[in-house]
Amino acid sequence: MEIETRKLIKQALPAYKAHQIDVTLDLLDDNNTVPFIARYRKEMTGNLDEVEIREIQDEANRITKLQQRKQEVLNQISEQGKLTAKLSATINAATQMQQVEDLYLPYKQKRRTKATIAKDAGLYPLAQWVLQFKREAVETVAKQYVNEKVPDVDSVLAGVHEILAEAIGERAEFREWVRRYTQRNGILASKLKRNGEAKDEDQVYQIYYDFQSALKKVSPYQTLAINRGEKAGVLTGKITVDEVAIERYLKFQLIGSHQGPAVSLVEAAYQDAYKRFIGPAIERELRRSLTDTAQEHAIQVFGNNLYHLLMQAPLKNHVVMGFDPAYRTGCKLAIMDGNGKYLAKKVIYPHKPAPTVKREQAMPEFIKLLNDYQVDMIAIGNGTASRESELFVAEAIKQVKRDVRYTIVNEAGASVYSASAVARAEFPDFNVEERSAVSIGRRLQDPLAELVKIDPKPIGVGQYQHDVPESGLDEQLERVVETAVNQVGVDLNRASIELLEHISGLSKQTASNIVAYREENGSFSSRPELKKVPRLGPKAYEQSVGFLRIINGKNVLDNTDIHPESYAVAKQVLSNLGLKLDQVGTPAVASVIENADASRLSNELNVGTATLQDILQSLQRPGRDRRDEMPAPILRTDVLQMSDLKPGMKLQGTVRNVVDFGVFVDIGVKQDGLVHISHLSNSYVSAPSAIASVGDIVTVWVLEVDEQRHRIQLTMVEPND
Structure with missing residues (x-):
C-alpha cells in the first residue's frame, strides 16, 4: 500500500x-x-x-x-489539456469522494447542453465580459455577437444566461457551501400523495402523511419508512431549505458590491443555477446520503441482532423434541439426543380439521414418545398452529411423571433450511416438514451450529431488511457469522461443513475435505493431524487451528483457545507455577492460576501480557464455551394466553428483536409485546441496543393489551419506580 x-x-x-x-x-x-x-x-x-x-x-x-x-x-x-498545478493539488487534497466529483464536474464529458450550444455559437467571451460588470450596456455589446446561430440580441442574452447558469452550477465551492448549509438547516418533509389513501388501506404510513423533521435529526427508520412510502405510491418526500439565504450567499460571491447593467443578468443566472442544477443535485445527494446512512444503520442493527441470536446459550446434554405445528397436515415431531443426533420422528394430528379418531390418538402417541426416549425438553415452532400446539404440549406434560419443559422457538428460516441442499444431504429420506422439526429442535440445543446452515436474512431479526442493498447486508452478516463462530470455536470431530467453512482460514472446499478425512480416517486425535487434510496448507493451518477444538484428544491443550505456536509458553507457565499438563482443567490448577502474578510471569517468560492472560484463562477452563455465560432460554410448563394479560402484570420474557423504536419481547403468548424506546428506562435512551440484546431475559410489566389488533404494549420500567 x-x-x-x-x-x-x-x-x-x-x-x-x-x-x-x-x-x-x-x-x-x-x-x-x-x-x-x-x-x-x-x-x-x-x-x-x-x-x-x-x-x-x-x-x-x-x-x-x-x-x-x-x-x-x-x-x-490532463488528457483535455486543462489540468493546472492548483487544480491537481486541490484534487489530491480531497478527503471525500464527493469533493473529487464536484471538482471533476466542469470537465466531465456530458451530453450537448444549451450552454455548449451557446459556446459553439461564440458567446463564451461575452459571458466572461458580463462577469466583469462593466458600465457599458449589455445589449449594446451583445449586438456584436449576433450571427446566423444566434440571430438576435435576445438569443445572444439567452445563450449567455445558459453559459453563466451552467458554470455557476458546476462551481465546486458553491455546491460544497450549499450542501453544508442544507445539511445544517434543511428539513425533510413528507406528504400523503394524491390518491395515496387507496394504496395505504391499513394506514401503515399514517404518521408520515404530514411529517417534518430537521435533516440532522431524522432517524434512520424514518428515512427508510418515507422511502418505502414513496416507492409504494403513498407518499411524496422532499427536502426544503431557506432559498433566500442561499441566493444571498451566491449574490455575495458572484456580485458583491458590483453595480451596473450586468447585475440583473448575473442574478437571473445564479437563481436559475440553483433551481435547475445545484438545488436538485444537492437534494438528490442528501436524500441518497440519508438513505445510505439509514441502510448502513439497518444493516448494523440486523448484524448486531444476529450476533446475539447466534450467541444464545446452547441447551446441552438434553434429549430434545422438535415440534413443527400444523393443522391439516399434522404436527411433525423429531427427537434428538443430547449431542443433536437424530433418534426418531413421527407425525401426530392433535388439531382440527383432523378426524376425531386421529385427534384422540395424538395424546397417547405423544406421551409414549416422551417416555420412550426420555425427552425432557420440547421446542415448539412459533408458526401456524403454535398456540394450539402449546396448549396440547402443556396438557401432555402434566401427565408425565418426569420433569419435562417446553419453550417456543422462532422458526423463521426453518423452511429455507428444510428445502436446502444441506438439509437434503443430511436427511435425504425426510420430507420438508420433518426436516423442519429437526431444525427447530436443534435450534434449542445449539443455535449457532443450526443457524449457520441457512442464509441469515430469512431469520428476520432486523428492521427494513428488504430496503437495504443485498450485497451490503450479505457482507455484514457474513462477518457476524464469522465472528460468532470463531469466538465460540468448534469441535473438530463433530462440526458440520457449514460450521467449519466459517472458521478463520478455511473455505468451503477445505471444510469439506476435513469432514471427508474424518469420515475416512476416524476422529482427529490431535491438532497437527489437520496438516494431513488435502489442500489445507500451512497458512490455512496457522489461521484455523486455534479455533478448532479436540475433546479428549492426545493433548489437553488441543481443547483450549491456546494456539499451537504458544504450547511451549503454556507448558512453561505450568512449570513455573509448579503444575503438570495432566492437571489442566482441574480445581487445583484453577486455584493456583487465580492467584498467579501475571505481570511476573510475563516478564520471566518474555511473553506479552494479553497473550499470557488468554493462556491462563484457557488453562483454567479447557473446552470453555463463552455462550454458557449467556442467559438460558425460558422453559415453561403451562400456557399463558393473551386474555390472561392485565395492565400492571409482571412477567419474564425473551428479547426476540431490537429495532430503533423499541424492543420486541416474547412473554409466552402468541404475539410478541413491544417495549417502546420511551419505556425501556426511566432515563433517556439513545438506542434500544444500549439496553437490550436479542436473547436477553428481561422483566417487563404489561401496559396495554389490544386483542383485536393483536398488540401488546410493555414496559421495562417498574410501575412504582
Whole structure:
C-alpha cells in the first residue's frame, strides 16, 4: 500500500496510533484473517478487537478507492489539456469522494447542453465580459455577437444566461457551501400523495402523511419508512431549505458590491443555477446520503441482532423434541439426543380439521414418545398452529411423571433450511416438514451450529431488511457469522461443513475435505493431524487451528483457545507455577492460576501480557464455551394466553428483536409485546441496543393489551419506580 494512502488512513482514524494501523494493514496484506489477528496478534496490534480491525480495514478500502478515483479524474482532465498545478493539488487534497466529483464536474464529458450550444455559437467571451460588470450596456455589446446561430440580441442574452447558469452550477465551492448549509438547516418533509389513501388501506404510513423533521435529526427508520412510502405510491418526500439565504450567499460571491447593467443578468443566472442544477443535485445527494446512512444503520442493527441470536446459550446434554405445528397436515415431531443426533420422528394430528379418531390418538402417541426416549425438553415452532400446539404440549406434560419443559422457538428460516441442499444431504429420506422439526429442535440445543446452515436474512431479526442493498447486508452478516463462530470455536470431530467453512482460514472446499478425512480416517486425535487434510496448507493451518477444538484428544491443550505456536509458553507457565499438563482443567490448577502474578510471569517468560492472560484463562477452563455465560432460554410448563394479560402484570420474557423504536419481547403468548424506546428506562435512551440484546431475559410489566389488533404494549420500567 502506498505511503500517501496510509497517511490518509491515519488522518481519517485519529483514535488509533500510527503503528496500530501499519501493523494491522501489514497483517491483512499478509492474508491473515480478522478473527486470527484479534485473537492471536494482540501484542502486535495493541490489543485491537475485531470491530476495530474491521474499521481500519474498511477505511483502508475507502481510501484506496478514493485514491484510484483521484487518479482517474486527474488523467481525464490532463488528457483535455486543462489540468493546472492548483487544480491537481486541490484534487489530491480531497478527503471525500464527493469533493473529487464536484471538482471533476466542469470537465466531465456530458451530453450537448444549451450552454455548449451557446459556446459553439461564440458567446463564451461575452459571458466572461458580463462577469466583469462593466458600465457599458449589455445589449449594446451583445449586438456584436449576433450571427446566423444566434440571430438576435435576445438569443445572444439567452445563450449567455445558459453559459453563466451552467458554470455557476458546476462551481465546486458553491455546491460544497450549499450542501453544508442544507445539511445544517434543511428539513425533510413528507406528504400523503394524491390518491395515496387507496394504496395505504391499513394506514401503515399514517404518521408520515404530514411529517417534518430537521435533516440532522431524522432517524434512520424514518428515512427508510418515507422511502418505502414513496416507492409504494403513498407518499411524496422532499427536502426544503431557506432559498433566500442561499441566493444571498451566491449574490455575495458572484456580485458583491458590483453595480451596473450586468447585475440583473448575473442574478437571473445564479437563481436559475440553483433551481435547475445545484438545488436538485444537492437534494438528490442528501436524500441518497440519508438513505445510505439509514441502510448502513439497518444493516448494523440486523448484524448486531444476529450476533446475539447466534450467541444464545446452547441447551446441552438434553434429549430434545422438535415440534413443527400444523393443522391439516399434522404436527411433525423429531427427537434428538443430547449431542443433536437424530433418534426418531413421527407425525401426530392433535388439531382440527383432523378426524376425531386421529385427534384422540395424538395424546397417547405423544406421551409414549416422551417416555420412550426420555425427552425432557420440547421446542415448539412459533408458526401456524403454535398456540394450539402449546396448549396440547402443556396438557401432555402434566401427565408425565418426569420433569419435562417446553419453550417456543422462532422458526423463521426453518423452511429455507428444510428445502436446502444441506438439509437434503443430511436427511435425504425426510420430507420438508420433518426436516423442519429437526431444525427447530436443534435450534434449542445449539443455535449457532443450526443457524449457520441457512442464509441469515430469512431469520428476520432486523428492521427494513428488504430496503437495504443485498450485497451490503450479505457482507455484514457474513462477518457476524464469522465472528460468532470463531469466538465460540468448534469441535473438530463433530462440526458440520457449514460450521467449519466459517472458521478463520478455511473455505468451503477445505471444510469439506476435513469432514471427508474424518469420515475416512476416524476422529482427529490431535491438532497437527489437520496438516494431513488435502489442500489445507500451512497458512490455512496457522489461521484455523486455534479455533478448532479436540475433546479428549492426545493433548489437553488441543481443547483450549491456546494456539499451537504458544504450547511451549503454556507448558512453561505450568512449570513455573509448579503444575503438570495432566492437571489442566482441574480445581487445583484453577486455584493456583487465580492467584498467579501475571505481570511476573510475563516478564520471566518474555511473553506479552494479553497473550499470557488468554493462556491462563484457557488453562483454567479447557473446552470453555463463552455462550454458557449467556442467559438460558425460558422453559415453561403451562400456557399463558393473551386474555390472561392485565395492565400492571409482571412477567419474564425473551428479547426476540431490537429495532430503533423499541424492543420486541416474547412473554409466552402468541404475539410478541413491544417495549417502546420511551419505556425501556426511566432515563433517556439513545438506542434500544444500549439496553437490550436479542436473547436477553428481561422483566417487563404489561401496559396495554389490544386483542383485536393483536398488540401488546410493555414496559421495562417498574410501575412504582
